[in-house]
Amino acid sequence: MAQQNSGKISKFEVHDVRFPTNVTGDGTDAMNKECDYSSAMVVFETDTGLKGYGMTFTIGRGNDIVCYAIKEVANRIVGMDAEEIFADMGKFFDFLVADPQHRWLGPEKGVIHLATAAVSNALWDMYAKARGKPLWKLIVDFTPEEFVKSTCFRYITDAITKDEALALLKKQEAGKAAREKEVIERGYPAYTTSVGWLGYDDAKVERLTKEALAQGFNHFKLKVGADVEDDLRRAKLIRSIIDNPANMPAGRTVDPKTIEGKNAGPTGCVLMVDANQVWDVPQAIEYMKQLEPIKPWFIEEPTAPDDAVGHAAIRKALKPYGIGVATGEHAHNRMTFKQLLQLDAIDVCQIDSCRVGGVQEILAILLMSAKFGVPVCPHAGGVGLCEYVIHLSLIDYICVSGTMDRNVLEFVDHLHEHFLFPVSINKDGRYNVPLDPKTGYSIEMFDQSMMDYAFPEGAYWVAAAKGEPFAGAPQAH
Amino acid sequence: MAQQNSGKISKFEVHDVRFPTNVTGDGTDAMNKECDYSSAMVVFETDTGLKGYGMTFTIGRGNDIVCYAIKEVANRIVGMDAEEIFADMGKFFDFLVADPQHRWLGPEKGVIHLATAAVSNALWDMYAKARGKPLWKLIVDFTPEEFVKSTCFRYITDAITKDEALALLKKQEAGKAAREKEVIERGYPAYTTSVGWLGYDDAKVERLTKEALAQGFNHFKLKVGADVEDDLRRAKLIRSIIDNPANMPAGRTVDPKTIEGKNAGPTGCVLMVDANQVWDVPQAIEYMKQLEPIKPWFIEEPTAPDDAVGHAAIRKALKPYGIGVATGEHAHNRMTFKQLLQLDAIDVCQIDSCRVGGVQEILAILLMSAKFGVPVCPHAGGVGLCEYVIHLSLIDYICVSGTMDRNVLEFVDHLHEHFLFPVSINKDGRYNVPLDPKTGYSIEMFDQSMMDYAFPEGAYWVAAAKGEPFAGAPQAH
Structure with missing residues (x-):
């Protein structure tokens, strides 16, 4: 050019x-x-x-x-x-x-x-x-x-060197064109957080869960941490809807690869829970053991976002209960992600598009996550975050990790109307790929x-x- | 009351x-x-x-x-x-x-x-x-x-519980009065950073080192990391002064307990070096191996201050070379210190009085450091930091760790004239204890x-x- x-x-x-x-x-x-x-x-x-x-x-x-x-x-x-x-x-x-x-x-x-x-x-x-x-x-x-x-x-060169990164990227070169074509056709996998905010009553949770199923979603996230009994009731309510074959939309199929190791229910639906940092490490372990019956894929943000050692302890303690650990939306820079990865502290890496210092730092985290074999499922929602992160997940899929099998990109249906190039979800509950040449980073x-x-x-x-x-x-x- | x-x-x-x-x-x-x-x-x-x-x-x-x-x-x-x-x-x-x-x-x-x-x-x-x-x-x-x-x-309750803290504090109750009396009489041990800023030429370094010796100091810190040869030359210059018995002030004595394990020279003087975060982890290790001849007690801030895993790796690698690791002035909260301690990443804990969120968080870090057996040597210098930290070291000595044998509190002779209750150093190069009832936190x-x-x-x-x-x-x- x-x-x-x-x-x-x-x-x-x-x-x-x-x-x-x-x-x-x-x-x-x-x-x-x-x-x-x-x-x-x-x-x-x-x-x-x-x-x-x-x-x-x-x-x-x-x-x-x-x-x-x-x-x-x-x-x-x-x-x-x-x-x-x-x-x-x-x-x-x-x-x-x-x-x-x-x-x-x-x-x-x-x-x-x-x-x-x-x-x-x-x-x-x-x-x-x-x-x-x-x-x-x-x-x-x-x-x-x-x-x-x-x-x-x-x-971060103790975790990944430039040479290692180069080798990783070169290895992915061959399949780039095919992956780009595929994701444009199929869209990028998404999950919804819109169903389970703590401020919603049960009737609203039920209605939103059914709507999300109809939109094609099969990953659902619930906010927890204020009260165990409350969490169990709300989670069981969601499980009763998403695990019921009668509620599935017509013609729905689920690729088994996309739900492997995620505690999916009989209809292939996955539940995740999110505590937004409310617990100390021992509390997180005790509380989450009590949520075993609802079989979450992971607990998100169980404790202070800086605490890689703590997340590693939580992950180890919850492994026998089949519950994974996710964090990252408040992880403040690549050094925090480096430690989370080095200490085997996370099952899922949830980068935020604008808490770390921009795309240059995101690329570092994508590369480290690929090297350590941890799927990246960016944090979104808020305002503008969905617009940003679809770009990051596309980069991850097409040229870094080379896979979107286990990934799901957070989607919340708020405030997109304020952007010139808003994100959208296709009939299968997947993000459409932004294609307009004027899109930029979708954040205008x-x-x-x-x-x-x-x-x-x-x-x-x-x-x-x-x-x-x-x-x-x-x-x- | x-x-x-x-x-x-x-x-x-x-x-x-x-x-x-x-x-x-x-x-x-x-x-x-x-x-x-x-x-x-x-x-x-x-x-x-x-x-x-x-x-x-x-x-x-x-x-x-x-x-x-x-x-x-x-x-x-x-x-x-x-x-x-x-x-x-x-x-x-x-x-x-x-x-x-x-x-x-x-x-x-x-x-x-x-x-x-x-x-x-x-x-x-x-x-x-x-x-x-x-x-x-x-x-x-x-x-x-x-x-x-x-x-x-x-x-931080995975590192120390309230009950453990209470037990630790109760154990120290008995000796409190004696320690208070002793430290008021003798002052609190200090070291000087005034001799070795990178912006100073060799003549100024030499003059300041001699002045510091005359003031009673026996711990000296040098800034390093811009150039190995330069660092070696400057460090050897300082060593040639502080290791020479002819330069010692009359009547000087050094308590062996205060220099144990610190690579002290023949006159009982200790050298520390400070890189202010310039290196990646592998670089820090390679660079510091080259500074082995100058026998520093520790390397301060070898890499990113958030990186507990990295500091642990550096400490482990430098142990055979007799060089310790110190950090903390940019460690941003108690969770960072918790991880540094849990991962055995530091020999010396260098809290800053106003980077973490105030005295309540400092007390948590003092308690954790005491439990993990790591001496606290607060960061000071700048403006107002010396005024703050003498209070913190006194609290540490009198009621938390119960020892000031291995501790040294940073002292830099800058800008004290702007404070109503400025710190001062006694003839033995130790901080005087603030006693005026109007002192408060000395920061007015x-x-x-x-x-x-x-x-x-x-x-x-x-x-x-x-x-x-x-x-x-x-x-x-």
Whole structure:
């Protein structure tokens, strides 16, 4: 491809966008009892008019702290040449995290790293748009050498070296085209978390579970951890629906490979449970033993997300009960994932697209997970996360792990209407593959949405402060 | 003690205070090549006029991000009753870190946790002042039950339970009074980092090393990691001075217990080296093997501070070379320390007073370190850190570990003149014990200093922006 003139990064805007999810009970779990799904969005523009969107996700209060930090990180790249950035995204990541004074605030964790993620991802969005490809396709078309060059290896070479990564990627080259074709046709496997938030009553759980079955899903996730009896009742309710052949949609088939080792019921449905970090290690073990009767595939986030040693102890203790361990949505950088993998602490690796510092760090985690043989099932939901992660799972399938048999990508049907290139699910309950050449990283939000839900000055929040209804239709542009 | 009326928290101020250390080469190491030592300071006041000061430390740019976050955390406690907070500091810590929306920005790490530290420490300062005791004395006078109640145990009960902590503290009760008396008389052991910043030339290193010897120090730390040959030359220069009996001050004695297992030279002097996270795990091992000839006690921060597994591997590999491993100044919470201890990854535990979330979390780390038999040698230097950590080491000695034989507390002779109760070193190179009943947590800064060095509007920075000299004398109040 001929070198383009994408121009110099001439300006950026940061938007504190908050959606009022607190009123519906969406997104409630044992740790997060109130939340307004929020986006700390940065939009870069070059002097030739090219734009790149990037965001990180928070659950409300504090989104402004992240926006404030994004401004400081973004300031560092104003004036840089976009093509020079695109030419070495690995080097760009190093630049972003190497500022010694900002580094002190992490390093590579918390607010400063969330800000790094938004900025890094915005440049990936811009890069993909400059090449007229969706982000996943941009990276899938990289040579193994280009892929490695775009990956951050600092601090993880005791787990995987550049040479090992290169060998792994080269081995997958042969099947890339076939896998790309297949996943475009079939879609990428998904599961739904929409059925079991703690804020929902049993009737709503029942209705949503039936709807999800009808949509083609066969993996279901339930939030647990507030009360054992309550959890058992809710889980048995879901099991009674998903294990009943009478509730299966017509013509449904389940590939046995996709449910192997997942405690699937008689209809091939899988149940997962998620505690959102409420327990200490011994508590997690004792509590989960009591949930054995509902046969979950895994317990997600049983304890503090930093605690690889703790997760390893939990996994070992629950193995005799047939219950696996998953974590990652709050694992803050590649060093945390490295340890989770080195200590055999997880059955499933749940990367978040914007808690770690952007695509460069994600690629490192995909490579390590493939080497350690742990399937990657990214965290999604919130706002914008589904839009991001379909790209990551496609990269994982087509050029890194080479398999999507055991993978499932989280899907939550919230707030997609605010994005120009929203994700969608096909009739088999699988993610459709984004194909529009203008897609970028799928994270471009409608201007109207960013205006209406700007906090605190947007029309929605002004109306809410007065106790008035908000009449705006975010889809109407 | 009769219940006091300390009033309600009625207001707070946040100060972004930055000192221009960048111009002198102070504080430079292989990772941090430029830094202006900065304090994100919060001052709470109750409606009865009681004040509490708390700060966290950064190295310049980004101090404003922390100040911004402090405001949001501090807002949550305005209106609370001070005595109700003091009555259960453990519960207060839980309150600070339990806000689900702020939690999302960490959890318990990075900017939001630095802000938590400043706020928590300010309330400890206020509590100690309300009782007319220095902070260390306030806590040393706690019963074991009160101590445990003030400690955060969440997520660490797989390493230490409340009952184990209680047993440990009760065992130390008997010797408390004697240890308090002894340390007040003798001071607490210290080491100096002032001699070996990377930004200093050899002549300055030589002069400072001789000065430090004359002050009574016998532990010396050198920054390494930029270049092996350079490190060897500088280390040999220091060794040639500190190993030469002719350079020892008159009447000097060294207790053999204090240098046991530390690779001390013929005069009983100990050398430590600090890489400030520049290496990957295999690099750290290879590089440090080359520094074997200079016989350091330990390598500090050889790799990413989150990487307990990596530190364990480095420690194991360097054991045959007689080199230990130390880390902790960037370890972001008690879960990180828990893993470092569980994996036998460190010889020395270097807590930072305001990177973890305040005294409640420090107490947890002191207890775990004592249980695992690892000496605590807190990180200090910067601005305000020495003022904080003497309190922590006194608590460790008097009521937790019961020993100061192998401990040394970092001392850097910078910026103490800005504090009302500055630390000082006695003739034997040991920290004096703060005894003034108004001391609190020693972190109260002069109003004039906070004004002059306020960024960017303070007199110093206004003058600097114009290229003019600053005539202010921070000591003049």
